[in-house]
Amino acid sequence: MEDDIVYTFFDIIFPINFIKGYLPDDLDKTSTLDFYGYPNFVNYCPDKNCNTDLEKIAIGFLWLLEQYFTKYSHKGNIEKSIKPFFIYIISWLSYKLNQKKTHGFTKINDFYTNHINDSNKYKKFKEHSSKFTGFNEFIDRQQDLFNINIEDLSKFYDAFKLICNMYSNVETNNHDKLPNNANDFIDKYTELNNNCNIKGTARSKIFSALSTNYDNFKKYCNVKGANCKDFPLVPETALDISALRSGDISSSSIGKKLFTVLSIFGAIAFFLGISYKVNNKEFKNYFHYIYPNVNKENYSLFGFRKRAQKQYIREKIKNIKKRMNH
Structure with a gap:
C-alpha cells in the first residue's frame, strides 16, 4: 500500500509542481528558469519558436500528458488509474488559459483542436503520442471534460492545489499545518459543490477525483506517521448530488x-x-x-x-x- 501511495505523490503531484517552476501560477511572478533549458520541452517545439504564453502553456500541458502515459501505460486499467490525475492536469490547464482570456477559446476542446492538433509547431508531439497505447482513444473519451467551460473548470484548481500543499507539508514535516489544510479543502469542496455550473457526468468525475485524491492523501499521511485519520470527511451531500447529476437524471x-x-x-x-x-x-x-x-x-x-x-x-x-x- 505504501508503495502505491508514494508513487501517487511523486509521479503525479511532482510533475505539476515542476511545471509551475517554469509557468508560475501567479501572473505577477516571472520564472527565472530558461524554458528551453529543459531538453524535454524542446521535443515538443524543436524549432524553439513557441515563445508566447499560450504556446508555452501548450507545451506544459503536452509534457504533463506524456508523464502520465509514461507512468501509467504499464497498468492494467489506465482509465481508472489516470482519471483523478488527468482531471488535475486539465484543471491546471484551464487555470492557465483563464489567465490569458485573449486567446478566444471557451473550452479545452477548442484549444486542443485548434491550437495543438491543427498546428505544425507540435507535430513532434503527434508523432510521439502514437507510441502511447490507447492515447488517442483515451482523449476521445474525455469529451465531456474537454467541453467544460474553461472558466468553470479553472475554479477547481485551487482545491487540487490544497491537496498538493498537504502532501508538501507532510514531506517537510510541517504536520501542525495539516488540520487547517484539511479544513480549507473541505470548505473549498463545499463551496465548489454549492456554486458549480458543471452538469452531468463531468461534474461527477471532477468531484469524485477530488474526494479520491483527498482520501489517498489521508492514507499517505497516516503511513508517514502524521496521523490524519481524524481529518474531516468529504460532505456526503456533495457526493450524492454529483452522483445524481452524473446520470443527467432530474x-x-x-x-x-x-x-x-x-x-x-x-x-x-x-x-x-x-x-x-x-x-x-x-x-x-x-x-x-x-x-x-x-x-x-x-x-x-x-x-x-x-x-x-x-x-x-x-x-x-x-x-x-x-x-x-x-
Missing part, C-alpha cells in the same frame, strides 16, 4: 417515473382483486393479455402511449363491470 423525472411505476402496480393489484372476487374468466384472460403486452411494448415506466389503446382498455373494463353488476 429529481422531477425520477418522481414521475416512480409515480408511474407505483400507479402500474396499483392497477395490477386492482385487476387481481377483481379477478379473484368474481372469478371472471374473460377478465382474467384479458388481464393476462394486457400485462405481457405492456412489457413487450416497453411501457413499464411510462404507461400506455397510444390513446386508442387507452380508450379500448377503458371500454373493455367498463363492459366487464356492467356484467359483474347484473
